[in-house]
Amino acid sequence: MSEVAERKSGEPSALPSPKPPKRVPIARRRKSMGNRITPYLFLFPGIGVFSLTILFPIVKSLQISFYKWRVLPGIPSPFLGFGNYTRALHDPIFWRALVNSGFYMLVTVPPQIILGLLAAMLLNDKIRGRGLFRILIYLPVITSWVVVTLLFLYLFSGDGGFFNWILKDLHLIHQDVQWFGSRWPAMIAMSALGIWKGIGWSMIIYLAALQTVNPELVEAAAIDGAGAVRRFFAVTIPAVRRTTTFISMMLVIGGFNVFIQVYLMTEGGPLGSTEVLLTYMYRQAFSYLDFGYGSAIAFLLTGIILVLSGVQWRFFRPSEK
Amino acid sequence: MMIVANRKYSKVLRASRFTTLCIGSVIMLLPFAYMVSTSFKKHAYLFESPPRFIPKEPTVSNYVQAWTTGNFSRYFFNSLFVTSISTVLTVLFASMAAFAFAKFNFVGKKWLFLMLLTGLVVPGIVLIIPQFIIAAHLHLIDSFGGLILFYVGMNFALNTFLLRGFMEDIPNELDDAMKVDGANSWKRFIGLYIPLSRPALATVSLFSFLASWDEFAWAITIINSEDKRTLPIAIALFHGQHQTSWGLVFAASVIALIPVVIVFLFAQKHFVQGLSLGAVKG
Numbered sequence: 001m002s003e004v005a006e007r008k009s010g011e012p013s014a015l016p017s018p019k020p021p022k023r024v025p026i027a028r029r030r031k032s033m034g035n036r037i038t039p040y041l042f043l044f045p046g047i048g049v050f051s052l053t054i055l056f057p058i059v060k061s062l063q064i065s066f067y068k069w070r071v072l073p074g075i076p077s078p079f080l081g082f083g084n085y086t087r088a089l090h091d092p093i094f095w096r097a098l099v100n101s102g103f104y105m106l107v108t109v110p111p112q113i114i115l116g117l118l119a120a121m122l123l124n125d126k127i128r129g130r131g132l133f134r135i136l137i138y139l140p141v142i143t144s145w146v147v148v149t150l151l152f153l154y155l156f157s158g159d160g161g162f163f164n165w166i167l168k169d170l171h172l173i174h175q176d177v178q179w180f181g182s183r184w185p186a187m188i189a190m191s192a193l194g195i196w197k198g199i200g201w202s203m204i205i206y207l208a209a210l211q212t213v214n215p216e217l218v219e220a221a222a223i224d225g226a227g228a229v230r231r232f233f234a235v236t237i238p239a240v241r242r243t244t245t246f247i248s249m250m251l252v253i254g255g256f257n258v259f260i261q262v263y264l265m266t267e268g269g270p271l272g273s274t275e276v277l278l279t280y281m282y283r284q285a286f287s288y289l290d291f292g293y294g295s296a297i298a299f300l301l302t303g304i305i306l307v308l309s310g311v312q313w314r315f316f317r318p319s320e321k
Numbered sequence: 322m323m324i325v326a327n328r329k330y331s332k333v334l335r336a337s338r339f340t341t342l343c344i345g346s347v348i349m350l351l352p353f354a355y356m357v358s359t360s361f362k363k364h365a366y367l368f369e370s371p372p373r374f375i376p377k378e379p380t381v382s383n384y385v386q387a388w389t390t391g392n393f394s395r396y397f398f399n400s401l402f403v404t405s406i407s408t409v410l411t412v413l414f415a416s417m418a419a420f421a422f423a424k425f426n427f428v429g430k431k432w433l434f435l436m437l438l439t440g441l442v443v444p445g446i447v448l449i450i451p452q453f454i455i456a457a458h459l460h461l462i463d464s465f466g467g468l469i470l471f472y473v474g475m476n477f478a479l480n481t482f483l484l485r486g487f488m489e490d491i492p493n494e495l496d497d498a499m500k501v502d503g504a505n506s507w508k509r510f511i512g513l514y515i516p517l518s519r520p521a522l523a524t525v526s527l528f529s530f531l532a533s534w535d536e537f538a539w540a541i542t543i544i545n546s547e548d549k550r551t552l553p554i555a556i557a558l559f560h561g562q563h564q565t566s567w568g569l570v571f572a573a574s575v576i577a578l579i580p581v582v583i584v585f586l587f588a589q590k591h592f593v594q595g596l597s598l599g600a601v602k603g
Binding site: 035036038039040042043045046047049050052053054055056057058060061064119122123127128129131132133134135136137138139140142143144145146147148150151152154155160162165169196199200204228253254257259260263264278281282285286291294295298301302305306309 | 348352413418422433
């Protein structure tokens, strides 16, 4: 659709004069600068809602995190300074939640990237059933977290659940595993869900990126005698480098934001052993009404995410010219 | 000689690729197959060993019960209402903002865009505490308005970001031609940029639709009344009340999944193209 439009529009301007087309944008810029309010009018509704629902809450959250916040209006909230933050750093459950969130992130991100890229590579060329395969692999992505979480709760059920049956059939275990009865089995079950649900997402992003890889480059490498594996590492991987950065950053953020699975599968239990940062934040806020402490946890999480995003940005970027 | 060997090689390669894909797809599909089959079972709380994918006596009674006495018809239309309005508003606002970012120069543009990126990095429920306080101030607790307003805000950044990348690639020549004819910005936006952005619009509409239709944390936090529940929270609470009625839970889940699949099938033609021309180039 748009390809056609682009080609059509490209032709007339390319035909009359082969001069560099730089003059057009300058003229355009001058014209649009004449009407200064126009862009703000286009921005206003969206930025307005965005400011109210996202930007203002960021500021508000920072403010709340410095108080022992009183939920009821009229009662003054005592100022604590960094009290909520130091409390978190001395709170063993906070650290356990951080380890659990970090574990979930570390275990789920690499498989999603690798399997997503693999699926995209396999489905990039025209092969039979391509559309169907894509939809099947993407289906978990579009299904709501609630549905897939309950589904995995059922599959991982301790007494005669589907996974236990398979594992017993393969003679990997001899007794039913109570997946949600203790910390690490529960974390593994939740991570399995995270990987399964996320592969399709990175596949689609990689597919989009692979469309822009120049096929001549791959062909040239093939003519030079590079095998499929060499071509993959020498041509494809560098070509999708920016995409990999993007995917990895988004997945690390998503990994640390793990919430619904834990909330619905174990509620952080047994005995708080599977608590992750966001379930702990949520519990502090909406079970104990400690909005200040909850906000401090949220800000610590945001800080971790920002640092990790910055590190990845640096790590992947500098070699680009 | 070499060519023959090559051909044989590629035939093997193709066959193994096809096999890999089949195995992968089966793994992806298996949980869904099990869910659908369970939703047609009468006594799904009984685990069968070995698990059975074709129900012994298939029945639609779970669906009937979920839809009628389970009140899922109500939740379905609640979700549909909230999701359609949120999606239309998000896509409209995001495409307007994307147009401004892509085709205008204005004071504070860089700065505004940076704020938008902040919204991408701080997603999820990290902001749920202040958002709850704001919603309470605006008397939006326990209302569809509270859901819609915040869904639009939550989805705005990503969709603007994707659409901006796409609109930037639309060449200026057409735009200039319309300007010469005296068309103002709004006319050019409606008459030129919206139609040319159709693949990207399909993509962001799908994203917005899914994000609102599947959203759980915000809805369960602000919705208290039973008759205002959306599907995700209704399903979760339903599971909480009927721990073992898996047939009913999965019947409700399938009901929630059907519109998603339909919308996706409609949008998927444009989907990859819309993404590749948008933000994620190379």
